[in-house]
Amino acid sequence: MNWQSAIKGFQSYLKLERSLAPNSIEAYSRDIEKLAQFAGDTDLKPETITLADLRRFINWVNELGMIPSSQARILSGIKAFYKYLLMDDVIKVDPSELLESPKIARKLPDTLGYDDINRIIAAIDLSKPEGTRNKAILEVLYGCGLRVSELTELKLSNLYLDIEFIKVTGKGSKERLVPIGGAAVKALQLWINEVRVHVPVKKGEEDLVFLNRRGSRLSRVYIFMIIKELAALAGVKKTISPHTFRHSFATHLVEGGADLRAVQEMLGHESITTTEIYTHLDREYLKSTIIQFHPRN
Template identity: 85%
Template sequence: MDWHSAIKGFQSYLKLEKSLSVNSIEAYSRDIEKLHQFSDREGFKINPERISLADLRLFIVWAAELGMIPSSQARILSGIKAFYKYLLMEDLIKIDPSELLESPKIQRKLPDTLSYEEINKMIDAVDLSKPEGGRNKAVLEVLYGCGLRVSELTELKLSNLYLDIEFIKVTGKGSKERLVPIGGSAIKALKIWIELIRVHIPVKKGEEDLVFLNRRGARLSRVYIFMIIKQLAEVAGIKKNISPHTFRHSFATHLVEGGADLRAVQEMLGHESITTTEIYTHLDREYLKGTIIQFHPRS
Protein backbone atom coordinates (compact mmCIF):
# COMPACT_ATOMS: atom_id res chain seq x y z
CA MET A 1 0.00 0.00 0.00
CA ASP A 2 1.50 3.33 -1.07
CA TRP A 3 0.79 6.73 0.49
CA HIS A 4 -1.03 8.11 -2.56
CA SER A 5 -3.65 5.35 -2.71
CA ALA A 6 -4.05 5.30 1.09
CA ILE A 7 -4.69 9.06 1.22
CA LYS A 8 -7.10 8.92 -1.74
CA GLY A 9 -9.07 6.16 -0.01
CA PHE A 10 -9.09 8.14 3.24
CA GLN A 11 -10.44 11.21 1.42
CA SER A 12 -13.28 9.14 -0.10
CA TYR A 13 -14.10 7.72 3.35
CA LEU A 14 -14.25 11.23 4.88
CA LYS A 15 -16.49 12.47 2.08
CA LEU A 16 -18.87 9.54 1.64
CA GLU A 17 -19.07 8.00 5.10
CA LYS A 18 -18.28 10.90 7.45
CA SER A 19 -19.94 13.59 5.26
CA LEU A 20 -17.20 16.10 6.03
CA SER A 21 -16.92 19.42 4.22
CA VAL A 22 -14.31 20.06 1.51
CA ASN A 23 -12.34 22.28 3.93
CA SER A 24 -12.25 19.57 6.62
CA ILE A 25 -11.15 16.90 4.12
CA GLU A 26 -8.36 19.17 2.86
CA ALA A 27 -7.21 19.80 6.44
CA TYR A 28 -7.09 16.06 7.21
CA SER A 29 -5.24 15.41 3.95
CA ARG A 30 -2.60 18.03 4.80
CA ASP A 31 -2.04 16.33 8.16
CA ILE A 32 -1.43 12.93 6.55
CA GLU A 33 0.79 14.51 3.89
CA LYS A 34 3.02 15.80 6.71
CA LEU A 35 3.39 12.24 8.02
CA HIS A 36 4.10 11.10 4.45
CA GLN A 37 6.75 13.82 4.16
CA PHE A 38 8.31 12.64 7.43
CA SER A 39 8.27 8.97 6.37
CA ASP A 40 9.80 9.78 2.97
CA ARG A 41 12.96 11.34 4.31
CA GLU A 42 16.24 10.07 2.94
CA GLY A 43 17.19 6.73 4.48
CA PHE A 44 13.80 6.35 6.22
CA LYS A 45 11.12 5.67 3.54
CA ILE A 46 8.26 3.70 5.16
CA ASN A 47 4.82 2.89 3.73
CA PRO A 48 1.76 3.73 5.85
CA GLU A 49 1.10 0.12 6.98
CA ARG A 50 4.66 -0.21 8.34
CA ILE A 51 4.58 2.93 10.52
CA SER A 52 5.01 2.01 14.20
CA LEU A 53 4.21 3.78 17.46
CA ALA A 54 7.92 4.59 17.80
CA ASP A 55 7.88 6.18 14.33
CA LEU A 56 4.89 8.34 15.28
CA ARG A 57 6.68 9.49 18.44
CA LEU A 58 9.68 10.44 16.30
CA PHE A 59 7.27 12.30 14.03
CA ILE A 60 6.08 14.40 17.00
CA VAL A 61 9.69 15.30 17.83
CA TRP A 62 10.32 16.15 14.16
CA ALA A 63 7.21 18.38 14.05
CA ALA A 64 8.32 20.17 17.23
CA GLU A 65 11.79 20.76 15.77
CA LEU A 66 10.15 22.39 12.74
CA GLY A 67 8.67 24.93 15.17
CA MET A 68 5.15 23.52 15.27
CA ILE A 69 3.34 24.62 18.42
CA PRO A 70 1.62 22.01 20.69
CA SER A 71 -1.89 22.93 19.53
CA SER A 72 -0.89 22.38 15.87
CA GLN A 73 0.78 19.09 16.79
CA ALA A 74 -2.39 17.97 18.60
CA ARG A 75 -4.53 18.82 15.57
CA ILE A 76 -2.26 16.85 13.24
CA LEU A 77 -2.24 13.85 15.57
CA SER A 78 -6.03 13.92 15.60
CA GLY A 79 -5.94 13.60 11.80
CA ILE A 80 -3.39 10.77 11.97
CA LYS A 81 -5.53 8.85 14.47
CA ALA A 82 -8.53 9.19 12.13
CA PHE A 83 -6.37 7.97 9.21
CA TYR A 84 -5.23 4.83 11.03
CA LYS A 85 -8.73 4.16 12.32
CA TYR A 86 -9.84 4.16 8.66
CA LEU A 87 -7.00 1.79 7.61
CA LEU A 88 -7.88 -0.58 10.47
CA MET A 89 -11.57 -0.52 9.57
CA GLU A 90 -10.72 -1.35 5.93
CA ASP A 91 -8.45 -4.26 7.05
CA LEU A 92 -5.47 -2.54 5.43
CA ILE A 93 -3.59 -2.84 8.74
CA LYS A 94 -3.92 -5.28 11.65
CA ILE A 95 -2.73 -3.01 14.48
CA ASP A 96 -3.37 0.70 14.93
CA PRO A 97 0.04 2.29 15.74
CA SER A 98 -1.61 5.53 16.87
CA GLU A 99 -3.81 3.91 19.54
CA LEU A 100 -1.38 4.55 22.43
CA LEU A 101 -0.07 7.83 21.04
CA GLU A 102 -0.52 10.74 23.43
CA SER A 103 -1.12 14.25 22.16
CA PRO A 104 1.09 17.03 23.54
CA LYS A 105 -0.38 18.80 26.54
CA ILE A 106 -1.83 22.15 25.52
CA GLN A 107 -3.22 24.91 27.64
CA ARG A 108 -6.80 25.72 26.71
CA LYS A 109 -6.89 29.39 25.84
CA LEU A 110 -10.03 31.20 26.85
CA PRO A 111 -11.48 33.00 23.82
CA ASP A 112 -11.90 36.77 23.74
CA THR A 113 -15.44 37.91 24.36
CA LEU A 114 -17.39 41.14 24.17
CA SER A 115 -19.55 42.46 26.95
CA TYR A 116 -23.22 43.09 26.26
CA GLU A 117 -22.46 46.84 26.31
CA GLU A 118 -19.67 46.42 23.73
CA ILE A 119 -21.96 44.43 21.44
CA ASN A 120 -24.57 47.20 21.68
CA LYS A 121 -21.87 49.76 20.84
CA MET A 122 -20.98 47.85 17.69
CA ILE A 123 -24.61 47.49 16.62
CA ASP A 124 -25.14 51.21 17.27
CA ALA A 125 -22.06 51.94 15.12
CA VAL A 126 -23.81 50.58 12.00
CA ASP A 127 -24.67 53.37 9.55
CA LEU A 128 -28.35 52.69 8.80
CA SER A 129 -28.49 55.51 6.24
CA LYS A 130 -26.70 53.20 3.76
CA PRO A 131 -28.43 50.18 2.13
CA GLU A 132 -25.77 47.82 3.48
CA GLY A 133 -26.37 49.19 6.97
CA GLY A 134 -29.59 47.22 7.41
CA ARG A 135 -27.81 44.08 6.24
CA ASN A 136 -24.82 44.65 8.53
CA LYS A 137 -27.07 45.19 11.54
CA ALA A 138 -28.88 41.92 10.75
CA VAL A 139 -25.48 40.17 10.41
CA LEU A 140 -24.42 41.28 13.91
CA GLU A 141 -27.81 40.50 15.46
CA VAL A 142 -27.84 36.97 14.01
CA LEU A 143 -24.18 36.25 14.86
CA TYR A 144 -24.73 37.24 18.47
CA GLY A 145 -28.40 36.24 18.83
CA CYS A 146 -27.92 32.70 17.48
CA GLY A 147 -24.22 31.99 18.12
CA LEU A 148 -23.51 31.01 14.51
CA ARG A 149 -20.17 30.18 12.93
CA VAL A 150 -19.34 32.61 10.12
CA SER A 151 -19.74 29.84 7.50
CA GLU A 152 -23.20 29.05 8.91
CA LEU A 153 -24.13 32.71 8.54
CA THR A 154 -22.95 33.02 4.93
CA GLU A 155 -24.83 29.79 4.02
CA LEU A 156 -28.04 30.70 5.89
CA LYS A 157 -31.08 30.23 3.63
CA LEU A 158 -34.40 32.06 3.43
CA SER A 159 -36.17 28.69 3.28
CA ASN A 160 -34.65 27.79 6.65
CA LEU A 161 -36.02 30.84 8.49
CA TYR A 162 -39.03 30.03 10.67
CA LEU A 163 -39.41 33.48 12.18
CA ASP A 164 -43.08 33.02 13.04
CA ILE A 165 -42.08 30.35 15.58
CA GLU A 166 -38.72 32.06 16.37
CA PHE A 167 -36.37 29.37 15.04
CA ILE A 168 -33.84 29.09 12.22
CA LYS A 169 -32.38 25.90 10.72
CA VAL A 170 -28.60 25.95 10.43
CA THR A 171 -26.24 23.67 8.50
CA GLY A 172 -23.10 23.21 10.59
CA LYS A 173 -19.92 21.13 10.40
CA GLY A 174 -20.23 17.84 8.57
CA SER A 175 -23.46 19.10 6.94
CA LYS A 176 -25.29 18.48 10.23
CA GLU A 177 -28.48 20.49 10.62
CA ARG A 178 -29.78 21.94 13.87
CA LEU A 179 -32.61 24.23 14.95
CA VAL A 180 -31.54 27.36 16.82
CA PRO A 181 -33.89 29.77 18.63
CA ILE A 182 -33.79 33.38 17.43
CA GLY A 183 -34.76 36.37 19.55
CA GLY A 184 -36.86 39.44 18.84
CA SER A 185 -34.01 41.87 18.05
CA ALA A 186 -32.51 39.53 15.44
CA ILE A 187 -35.94 38.80 13.93
CA LYS A 188 -36.69 42.52 13.60
CA ALA A 189 -33.32 43.23 11.95
CA LEU A 190 -33.74 40.27 9.58
CA LYS A 191 -37.23 41.37 8.51
CA ILE A 192 -36.04 44.91 7.76
CA TRP A 193 -33.16 43.54 5.68
CA ILE A 194 -35.22 40.93 3.82
CA GLU A 195 -38.48 42.81 3.31
CA LEU A 196 -37.27 46.39 2.79
CA ILE A 197 -33.73 46.19 1.39
CA ARG A 198 -32.89 42.76 -0.04
CA VAL A 199 -36.01 42.81 -2.27
CA HIS A 200 -34.46 45.65 -4.31
CA ILE A 201 -31.23 43.76 -5.07
CA PRO A 202 -30.94 41.87 -8.40
CA VAL A 203 -29.95 38.41 -7.18
CA LYS A 204 -27.26 36.37 -8.92
CA LYS A 205 -28.47 33.04 -10.36
CA GLY A 206 -28.11 30.23 -7.86
CA GLU A 207 -28.01 32.58 -4.85
CA GLU A 208 -31.76 33.25 -4.66
CA ASP A 209 -32.26 31.39 -1.38
CA LEU A 210 -29.33 32.94 0.50
CA VAL A 211 -30.25 35.41 3.25
CA PHE A 212 -27.18 37.66 3.10
CA LEU A 213 -26.02 39.13 -0.21
CA ASN A 214 -23.67 41.87 -1.36
CA ARG A 215 -24.92 44.74 -3.54
CA ARG A 216 -24.25 42.68 -6.68
CA GLY A 217 -26.61 39.96 -5.45
CA ALA A 218 -23.88 37.40 -4.65
CA ARG A 219 -23.19 35.65 -1.35
CA LEU A 220 -21.05 37.34 1.27
CA SER A 221 -17.61 35.81 1.79
CA ARG A 222 -16.15 34.95 5.20
CA VAL A 223 -13.44 37.57 4.62
CA TYR A 224 -16.07 40.24 3.90
CA ILE A 225 -17.87 39.47 7.19
CA PHE A 226 -14.53 39.72 8.98
CA MET A 227 -13.94 43.16 7.41
CA ILE A 228 -17.41 44.38 8.48
CA ILE A 229 -16.68 43.33 12.09
CA LYS A 230 -13.24 44.99 12.11
CA GLN A 231 -14.57 48.28 10.71
CA LEU A 232 -17.48 48.44 13.17
CA ALA A 233 -15.18 47.65 16.11
CA GLU A 234 -12.96 50.55 15.07
CA VAL A 235 -15.93 52.94 14.78
CA ALA A 236 -17.24 51.75 18.18
CA GLY A 237 -13.83 52.37 19.77
CA ILE A 238 -13.32 48.72 20.79
CA LYS A 239 -9.62 47.84 21.03
CA LYS A 240 -9.97 44.07 21.47
CA ASN A 241 -8.76 41.78 18.69
CA ILE A 242 -12.15 40.48 17.56
CA SER A 243 -13.57 38.48 14.66
CA PRO A 244 -16.99 37.07 13.70
CA HIS A 245 -16.24 34.12 16.00
CA THR A 246 -16.04 36.53 18.96
CA PHE A 247 -19.81 36.97 18.70
CA ARG A 248 -20.26 33.20 18.95
CA HIS A 249 -18.04 33.09 22.05
CA SER A 250 -19.92 36.04 23.55
CA PHE A 251 -23.28 34.35 22.86
CA ALA A 252 -22.19 31.20 24.73
CA THR A 253 -20.46 33.07 27.55
CA HIS A 254 -23.44 35.30 28.27
CA LEU A 255 -25.78 32.28 28.30
CA VAL A 256 -23.57 30.38 30.77
CA GLU A 257 -23.12 33.48 32.95
CA GLY A 258 -26.90 33.82 32.98
CA GLY A 259 -27.29 30.25 34.27
CA ALA A 260 -28.16 28.41 31.02
CA ASP A 261 -27.89 24.60 31.03
CA LEU A 262 -24.62 23.51 29.40
CA ARG A 263 -26.36 20.81 27.34
CA ALA A 264 -28.71 23.41 25.90
CA VAL A 265 -25.74 25.65 24.99
CA GLN A 266 -24.01 22.63 23.39
CA GLU A 267 -27.10 21.97 21.27
CA MET A 268 -27.39 25.60 20.14
CA LEU A 269 -23.70 25.85 19.26
CA GLY A 270 -23.76 22.53 17.39
CA HIS A 271 -20.84 21.08 19.36
CA GLU A 272 -20.50 17.33 18.87
CA SER A 273 -18.91 16.90 22.30
CA ILE A 274 -19.90 18.52 25.60
CA THR A 275 -16.15 18.83 26.30
CA THR A 276 -15.91 21.58 23.66
CA THR A 277 -18.72 23.51 25.33
CA GLU A 278 -17.19 23.11 28.79
CA ILE A 279 -14.65 25.85 28.04
CA TYR A 280 -17.47 28.29 28.79
CA THR A 281 -17.70 26.97 32.36
CA HIS A 282 -14.11 28.19 32.77
CA LEU A 283 -15.17 31.57 31.44
CA ASP A 284 -18.03 31.54 33.92
CA ARG A 285 -15.61 30.90 36.79
CA GLU A 286 -13.48 33.85 35.65
CA TYR A 287 -16.64 35.97 35.61
CA LEU A 288 -17.53 34.85 39.13
CA LYS A 289 -13.99 35.45 40.37
CA GLY A 290 -14.03 38.95 38.85
CA THR A 291 -17.38 39.64 40.51
CA ILE A 292 -15.98 38.67 43.94
CA ILE A 293 -12.85 40.79 43.45
CA GLN A 294 -14.96 43.76 42.41
CA PHE A 295 -17.74 43.57 44.98
CA HIS A 296 -16.60 41.58 48.02
CA PRO A 297 -15.56 43.94 50.86
CA ARG A 298 -12.55 41.83 51.87
CA SER A 299 -11.15 41.29 48.37
Protein backbone atom coordinates in the same frame (compact mmCIF):
# COMPACT_ATOMS: atom_id res chain seq x y z
CA MET B 1 0.14 -0.53 -0.10
CA ASN B 2 1.68 2.69 -1.43
CA TRP B 3 0.92 6.08 0.11
CA GLN B 4 -1.00 7.47 -2.88
CA SER B 5 -3.56 4.65 -2.96
CA ALA B 6 -3.82 4.66 0.85
CA ILE B 7 -4.63 8.39 0.86
CA LYS B 8 -7.21 7.98 -1.93
CA GLY B 9 -8.91 5.17 -0.02
CA PHE B 10 -8.83 7.28 3.16
CA GLN B 11 -10.50 10.19 1.33
CA SER B 12 -13.30 7.90 0.13
CA TYR B 13 -13.76 6.58 3.69
CA LEU B 14 -14.02 10.13 5.08
CA LYS B 15 -16.52 11.14 2.43
CA LEU B 16 -18.75 8.05 2.28
CA GLU B 17 -18.57 6.59 5.78
CA ARG B 18 -17.91 9.63 7.97
CA SER B 19 -19.78 12.14 5.77
CA LEU B 20 -17.16 14.85 6.35
CA ALA B 21 -17.25 18.17 4.53
CA PRO B 22 -14.77 18.73 1.64
CA ASN B 23 -12.70 21.18 3.75
CA SER B 24 -12.29 18.58 6.53
CA ILE B 25 -11.33 15.87 4.03
CA GLU B 26 -8.75 18.20 2.50
CA ALA B 27 -7.28 19.01 5.94
CA TYR B 28 -7.02 15.32 6.90
CA SER B 29 -5.43 14.53 3.52
CA ARG B 30 -2.77 17.22 4.00
CA ASP B 31 -1.89 15.73 7.39
CA ILE B 32 -1.36 12.25 5.92
CA GLU B 33 0.62 13.71 3.02
CA LYS B 34 3.00 15.16 5.63
CA LEU B 35 3.36 11.69 7.15
CA ALA B 36 3.97 10.26 3.66
CA GLN B 37 6.64 12.92 3.09
CA PHE B 38 8.35 11.93 6.35
CA ALA B 39 8.04 8.19 5.57
CA GLY B 40 9.43 8.68 2.06
CA ASP B 41 12.85 9.52 3.51
CA THR B 42 13.02 6.07 5.16
CA ASP B 43 11.01 3.96 2.65
CA LEU B 44 8.30 3.26 5.23
CA LYS B 45 4.91 2.06 3.94
CA PRO B 46 1.56 2.87 5.63
CA GLU B 47 1.28 -0.70 6.95
CA THR B 48 4.88 -0.95 8.23
CA ILE B 49 4.96 2.20 10.35
CA THR B 50 5.34 1.59 14.10
CA LEU B 51 4.53 3.65 17.18
CA ALA B 52 8.23 4.61 17.40
CA ASP B 53 8.10 5.87 13.79
CA LEU B 54 5.02 7.98 14.56
CA ARG B 55 6.73 9.47 17.62
CA ARG B 56 9.72 10.41 15.43
CA PHE B 57 7.27 11.97 12.97
CA ILE B 58 5.70 14.12 15.73
CA ASN B 59 9.21 15.26 16.75
CA TRP B 60 9.92 16.05 13.07
CA VAL B 61 6.73 18.13 12.88
CA ASN B 62 7.72 19.90 16.11
CA GLU B 63 11.11 20.79 14.61
CA LEU B 64 9.31 22.41 11.66
CA GLY B 65 8.01 24.94 14.19
CA MET B 66 4.36 23.86 14.32
CA ILE B 67 2.44 25.01 17.36
CA PRO B 68 0.90 22.38 19.70
CA SER B 69 -2.65 22.92 18.39
CA SER B 70 -1.48 22.22 14.80
CA GLN B 71 0.39 19.14 16.01
CA ALA B 72 -2.74 17.93 17.80
CA ARG B 73 -4.78 18.35 14.61
CA ILE B 74 -2.21 16.34 12.62
CA LEU B 75 -2.28 13.64 15.29
CA SER B 76 -6.07 13.50 15.01
CA GLY B 77 -5.68 12.95 11.25
CA ILE B 78 -3.16 10.16 11.80
CA LYS B 79 -5.46 8.37 14.26
CA ALA B 80 -8.35 8.58 11.78
CA PHE B 81 -6.08 7.28 8.98
CA TYR B 82 -4.98 4.22 10.97
CA LYS B 83 -8.52 3.56 12.12
CA TYR B 84 -9.44 3.38 8.41
CA LEU B 85 -6.50 1.03 7.65
CA LEU B 86 -7.54 -1.20 10.57
CA MET B 87 -11.15 -1.35 9.36
CA ASP B 88 -9.94 -2.12 5.83
CA ASP B 89 -7.74 -5.01 7.12
CA VAL B 90 -4.58 -3.37 5.77
CA ILE B 91 -3.12 -3.55 9.30
CA LYS B 92 -3.83 -5.81 12.27
CA VAL B 93 -2.59 -3.47 15.02
CA ASP B 94 -3.12 0.29 15.19
CA PRO B 95 0.32 1.93 15.79
CA SER B 96 -1.29 5.28 16.67
CA GLU B 97 -3.33 3.91 19.59
CA LEU B 98 -0.76 4.88 22.25
CA LEU B 99 0.40 8.06 20.54
CA GLU B 100 0.09 10.96 22.99
CA SER B 101 -1.30 14.36 22.08
CA PRO B 102 0.84 17.43 22.81
CA LYS B 103 -0.31 19.50 25.77
CA ILE B 104 -2.37 22.46 24.57
CA ALA B 105 -2.86 25.55 26.69
CA ARG B 106 -6.56 26.30 26.77
CA LYS B 107 -7.04 29.92 25.72
CA LEU B 108 -10.00 31.63 27.28
CA PRO B 109 -12.15 33.34 24.66
CA ASP B 110 -12.39 37.12 24.39
CA THR B 111 -15.90 38.39 25.03
CA LEU B 112 -17.80 41.65 24.82
CA GLY B 113 -20.02 43.12 27.48
CA TYR B 114 -23.67 43.74 26.63
CA ASP B 115 -23.02 47.52 26.57
CA ASP B 116 -20.14 47.03 24.09
CA ILE B 117 -22.41 45.04 21.77
CA ASN B 118 -25.11 47.71 21.95
CA ARG B 119 -22.54 50.44 21.14
CA ILE B 120 -21.22 48.51 18.13
CA ILE B 121 -24.74 47.95 16.77
CA ALA B 122 -25.61 51.62 17.44
CA ALA B 123 -22.58 52.66 15.33
CA ILE B 124 -24.20 51.25 12.17
CA ASP B 125 -25.33 53.86 9.66
CA LEU B 126 -28.92 52.77 8.97
CA SER B 127 -29.38 55.44 6.31
CA LYS B 128 -27.41 53.22 3.91
CA PRO B 129 -28.82 49.95 2.47
CA GLU B 130 -25.78 47.99 3.73
CA GLY B 131 -26.46 49.38 7.20
CA THR B 132 -29.74 47.44 7.41
CA ARG B 133 -27.88 44.31 6.29
CA ASN B 134 -25.01 44.84 8.71
CA LYS B 135 -27.40 45.27 11.63
CA ALA B 136 -29.09 41.98 10.69
CA ILE B 137 -25.65 40.31 10.50
CA LEU B 138 -24.64 41.43 14.01
CA GLU B 139 -28.03 40.67 15.52
CA VAL B 140 -27.89 37.12 14.11
CA LEU B 141 -24.24 36.56 15.10
CA TYR B 142 -24.93 37.61 18.68
CA GLY B 143 -28.56 36.44 18.93
CA CYS B 144 -27.89 32.91 17.62
CA GLY B 145 -24.18 32.35 18.38
CA LEU B 146 -23.35 31.35 14.80
CA ARG B 147 -19.92 30.65 13.35
CA VAL B 148 -19.09 33.11 10.56
CA SER B 149 -19.23 30.31 7.95
CA GLU B 150 -22.72 29.40 9.21
CA LEU B 151 -23.77 33.01 8.78
CA THR B 152 -22.42 33.40 5.24
CA GLU B 153 -24.11 30.12 4.19
CA LEU B 154 -27.44 30.87 5.91
CA LYS B 155 -30.35 30.24 3.51
CA LEU B 156 -33.74 31.91 3.16
CA SER B 157 -35.34 28.45 2.93
CA ASN B 158 -33.93 27.64 6.39
CA LEU B 159 -35.53 30.62 8.15
CA TYR B 160 -38.62 29.82 10.24
CA LEU B 161 -39.12 33.29 11.68
CA ASP B 162 -42.80 32.75 12.44
CA ILE B 163 -41.81 30.17 15.06
CA GLU B 164 -38.48 31.90 15.84
CA PHE B 165 -36.07 29.20 14.66
CA ILE B 166 -33.41 29.00 11.98
CA LYS B 167 -31.76 25.88 10.54
CA VAL B 168 -27.97 26.08 10.41
CA THR B 169 -25.41 23.90 8.63
CA GLY B 170 -22.37 23.60 10.88
CA LYS B 171 -19.10 21.67 10.92
CA GLY B 172 -19.13 18.36 9.08
CA SER B 173 -22.31 19.46 7.24
CA LYS B 174 -24.31 18.76 10.41
CA GLU B 175 -27.62 20.61 10.63
CA ARG B 176 -29.14 22.01 13.82
CA LEU B 177 -32.11 24.18 14.77
CA VAL B 178 -31.23 27.36 16.66
CA PRO B 179 -33.73 29.66 18.41
CA ILE B 180 -33.71 33.27 17.20
CA GLY B 181 -34.90 36.16 19.36
CA GLY B 182 -37.12 39.14 18.58
CA ALA B 183 -34.36 41.69 17.87
CA ALA B 184 -32.66 39.41 15.35
CA VAL B 185 -36.01 38.47 13.74
CA LYS B 186 -36.94 42.14 13.29
CA ALA B 187 -33.51 43.02 11.82
CA LEU B 188 -33.67 40.06 9.42
CA GLN B 189 -37.17 40.90 8.25
CA LEU B 190 -36.17 44.52 7.56
CA TRP B 191 -33.15 43.41 5.52
CA ILE B 192 -35.03 40.72 3.56
CA ASN B 193 -38.30 42.57 2.93
CA GLU B 194 -37.13 46.16 2.55
CA VAL B 195 -33.60 46.03 1.13
CA ARG B 196 -32.62 42.60 -0.18
CA VAL B 197 -35.64 42.55 -2.53
CA HIS B 198 -33.99 45.40 -4.50
CA VAL B 199 -30.60 43.63 -4.87
CA PRO B 200 -29.89 42.10 -8.33
CA VAL B 201 -29.10 38.53 -7.17
CA LYS B 202 -26.35 36.60 -8.94
CA LYS B 203 -27.37 33.23 -10.41
CA GLY B 204 -26.91 30.42 -7.89
CA GLU B 205 -27.05 32.78 -4.88
CA GLU B 206 -30.84 33.22 -4.82
CA ASP B 207 -31.36 31.33 -1.55
CA LEU B 208 -28.59 33.04 0.44
CA VAL B 209 -29.73 35.46 3.14
CA PHE B 210 -26.77 37.84 3.11
CA LEU B 211 -25.48 39.34 -0.15
CA ASN B 212 -23.31 42.25 -1.22
CA ARG B 213 -24.70 45.02 -3.45
CA ARG B 214 -23.73 43.03 -6.55
CA GLY B 215 -25.86 40.10 -5.40
CA SER B 216 -22.98 37.77 -4.45
CA ARG B 217 -22.35 35.97 -1.16
CA LEU B 218 -20.32 37.67 1.54
CA SER B 219 -16.87 36.35 2.39
CA ARG B 220 -15.64 35.62 5.91
CA VAL B 221 -13.01 38.37 5.50
CA TYR B 222 -15.70 40.91 4.55
CA ILE B 223 -17.68 40.13 7.73
CA PHE B 224 -14.47 40.52 9.74
CA MET B 225 -13.83 43.95 8.15
CA ILE B 226 -17.39 45.14 8.89
CA ILE B 227 -16.99 44.25 12.57
CA LYS B 228 -13.51 45.82 12.91
CA GLU B 229 -14.76 49.07 11.36
CA LEU B 230 -17.85 49.24 13.59
CA ALA B 231 -15.83 48.45 16.73
CA ALA B 232 -13.50 51.35 15.91
CA LEU B 233 -16.47 53.70 15.35
CA ALA B 234 -18.00 52.59 18.68
CA GLY B 235 -14.73 53.15 20.54
CA VAL B 236 -14.42 49.48 21.56
CA LYS B 237 -10.69 48.92 22.08
CA LYS B 238 -10.72 45.11 22.32
CA THR B 239 -9.40 43.01 19.44
CA ILE B 240 -12.57 41.39 18.16
CA SER B 241 -13.73 39.20 15.29
CA PRO B 242 -17.03 37.58 14.23
CA HIS B 243 -16.24 34.74 16.65
CA THR B 244 -16.22 37.23 19.55
CA PHE B 245 -19.99 37.57 19.13
CA ARG B 246 -20.36 33.78 19.34
CA HIS B 247 -18.27 33.70 22.53
CA SER B 248 -20.30 36.57 23.97
CA PHE B 249 -23.56 34.79 23.13
CA ALA B 250 -22.46 31.67 25.02
CA THR B 251 -20.95 33.56 27.94
CA HIS B 252 -24.03 35.70 28.51
CA LEU B 253 -26.28 32.62 28.40
CA VAL B 254 -24.15 30.80 30.99
CA GLU B 255 -23.99 33.91 33.18
CA GLY B 256 -27.77 34.13 32.99
CA GLY B 257 -28.12 30.58 34.29
CA ALA B 258 -28.71 28.67 31.03
CA ASP B 259 -28.26 24.90 31.11
CA LEU B 260 -24.85 23.96 29.70
CA ARG B 261 -26.32 21.14 27.59
CA ALA B 262 -28.73 23.61 25.97
CA VAL B 263 -25.85 25.99 25.19
CA GLN B 264 -23.87 23.06 23.74
CA GLU B 265 -26.81 22.21 21.47
CA MET B 266 -27.21 25.81 20.28
CA LEU B 267 -23.50 26.20 19.56
CA GLY B 268 -23.29 22.85 17.75
CA HIS B 269 -20.42 21.56 19.91
CA GLU B 270 -19.82 17.81 19.65
CA SER B 271 -18.42 17.63 23.17
CA ILE B 272 -19.71 19.28 26.34
CA THR B 273 -16.03 19.84 27.25
CA THR B 274 -15.77 22.50 24.55
CA THR B 275 -18.79 24.32 25.96
CA GLU B 276 -17.51 24.15 29.56
CA ILE B 277 -14.86 26.76 28.80
CA TYR B 278 -17.57 29.42 29.15
CA THR B 279 -18.22 28.56 32.79
CA HIS B 280 -14.96 30.28 33.85
CA LEU B 281 -16.61 33.63 33.31
CA ASP B 282 -19.20 33.34 36.03
CA ARG B 283 -17.77 31.74 39.15
CA GLU B 284 -20.55 33.24 41.26
CA TYR B 285 -23.16 31.41 39.13
CA LEU B 286 -21.31 28.12 39.67
CA LYS B 287 -20.99 28.81 43.39
CA SER B 288 -24.71 29.55 43.76
CA THR B 289 -25.56 26.39 41.77
CA ILE B 290 -23.51 24.25 44.17
CA ILE B 291 -25.05 25.94 47.23
CA GLN B 292 -28.56 25.47 45.81
CA PHE B 293 -28.32 21.88 44.62
CA HIS B 294 -25.64 20.05 46.63
CA PRO B 295 -27.24 17.83 49.30
CA ARG B 296 -24.70 18.89 51.96
CA ASN B 297 -25.76 22.54 51.54
